Amino acid sequence: MSYNIKHLLSINASVAQIHVALTTATGIRNWWTDNADLDETRGIFRFHYGQTVETTVKVVLLKDALISWKVMTSFRPEQIGTSISFALQAKGDTTLLHFSQSGFEQEDDIFALMNMGWAYYLVSLKQYLETGKGAPSPHVDFSIIVK
DSSP states (O other): OOEEEEEEEEESSOHHHHHHHHHSHHHHHTTTBSSEEEETTTTEEEEEETTTEEEEEEEEEEOSSEEEEEEEEOSSGGGTTOEEEEEEEEETTEEEEEEEEEEESOOSHHHHHHHHHHHHHHHHHHHHHHHSOOOOBTSSOGGGTOO
């Protein structure tokens, strides 16, 4: 059995705008972590948190309304091998973002922390797209939440 994180949010932005925020290093830097890079030839994103902490994902599907990554390396070993997807659905002047991270082996404390982290970063994505300013890492200190 595997466990999946799921989130749904409405963003006042077009599918194309959200697509750019999810598929470019510049976009990622504005809502997730301000230290991200993309190896476009290999389809590999590297997300850095501090000096030594890194997560690497491989882009496995890239369409206008569906983006999917596979977690290759992570500071949280529980994430390795999971799949992250962003499905975008235009709805009038807004876009519904259906997020999932699937393939966790346990629904434990780490799973709960990852779920909370995604909720935070997806709100940061929404804020970035709607106001021009997100709150990417390191501008959030999760250590104050979890002791």
